[in-house]
Amino acid sequence: MIYTVTFNPAIDYVVRMEKDLLPGMTNRSSSEEVYYGGKGINVSMVLSELGLKSTALGFIAGFTGRAIDEGCKEAGIDTDFIQLKEGISRINVKLKATEETEINAQGPKIDEAAQKELFDRLSKLVKGDVLILAGSIPNSLPDDVYEKILSMLDGKGIEFVVDATKDLLTNVLKYHPFLIKPNNFELGEIVGKVLNTDDEIYEGALKLQEMGARNVLISMAGDGAMLVDEEGKRYRIGVPKGTVRNSVGAGDSMVAGFVAGYMKEKDYGTALKMGTAAGSATAFSDGLAKAADIEKLYSTL
Template identity: 75%
Template sequence: MIYTVTFNPAIDYVVRMSDELLPGMTNRSDSEECYFGGKGINVSTILKNLGYENTALGFVAGFTGKAIAESVRQRGIHEKFIELPEGISRINVKIKGQAETEINAQGPAIPEDAQEKLFSQIKELKDGDVLILAGSIPNSLPSDVYEKIIALVADRKIEVVVDATKDLLKNVLKYHPFLIKPNNHELGEMFGTVLKTDDEIEEHARKLQELGARNVLISMAGDGAMLISEEGKKYRVGVPTGKVRNSVGAGDSMVAGFIAGYFKNKSYEEALKMGTAAGSATAFSDDLATGEAITKLYNGL
């Protein structure tokens, strides 16, 4: 089974305006939409759209948390969310007009007993399972929570995927995660530099391998993606042609597509193609991509 963890799920409330947003004034929208997610949930959704059963773990709270859990179940995803005793799961406001404005909420506090419940769930994972940890962590969680979770399964044959940034990512490399996915800017930030060429990106990706990562997947937006595999090979792919409509969830889609592509036939080249197709398909959609949209782009790569 594939498991994803979303520490701080959210409802994204998207408000579309043709007029300029005027602070301090009453503004009128043209339309509104709600999207239920969070990085791990996004990964779960794409995996399900590609035909892979998976279970979403994490924390939810209040009426918004119930709505998030229900939306996950409606997508056909298994969920074992832990309900928190206080607060509400986040509502993030995304205002899309002449410029884009975002207000991301804090989310509920996660008490220690709830954290222990998640750790107990993680301990139940079995050899052959996949564990995907994605995104930042709320202030109420310890900064080493990723390390604590991975340590719980370090003695088992469980493939761990980590999609995080900076120290949150660097500190788990000693556990030799199966896959990490920084983008080219995040990769440079980890080493205090700006990476401008493929050679520079490859060089620094291999440095992450020296620190313990097995496979390093680097997304580069319109420039495609690169994979440095645990076999020492470099794989490179461009992006399909299409109009970018949405950047939210594209990176999560790439992670999901990579995992789906890899476990289909254990080919890193095919995994990179499927990951790129999934990320691009979401970028070309208003919401997370359908399986059909991903397959169409994959066949064209």
């Protein structure tokens, strides 16, 4: 079974406007959309599109939390969220006009009892399960929560996928995650230099493997992506043609596509193509990628 963790899920309320926001004035929208999000949930949504079941874990609160839970279930995702006693899950407002403006809410406080409940649920994972940890953590959680989770599960035969930045990522490499997905700028921050060429990016990925990572997937926006597999082999891919409409969830979609591609075919080249197709399909859509769009782009790579 695949499990995703979203520590701070959100309802993304997308408001489209024909003119840019005028502060201090009454503004009118041209359309509105609602998405149920958070990086782990995004991964689960795209996995579902690609025919893979997953269970979404994390914390929800209030009426917005219940809406997130129901939205995930309607999308075919199994959920095992922990309901917090106080607060509400976030509503993030995203204003899209000529310019894009975002207001991201803070989210509810996660108390120690809820944290323990999450660890109790994660402790039941077994050999062969896949655990995907993605994104930042809210202020009410300890900075080393990723590390604590992987430490607890280390040695149980669970495959870890980690999509995080800086210390959140580097501190878990000693647990040998199956896959990590920095972008080229994040990779440069970790290794302490600007990476301008493919060879420099490859050398940076090898350094992360020396620290414990198995497969390193580096996204490079319009320049495509590179995979350095656990044998040190380098794979390079471009991006399909299309008009970028949306950047939210593209990285999460790439993770989902890679995991789905590898689990189905056990081939890293296929996984990279599927990850690239899924990430691009989201970038070319208003919301998260749909299966038909992913397959169409996959066939062009």
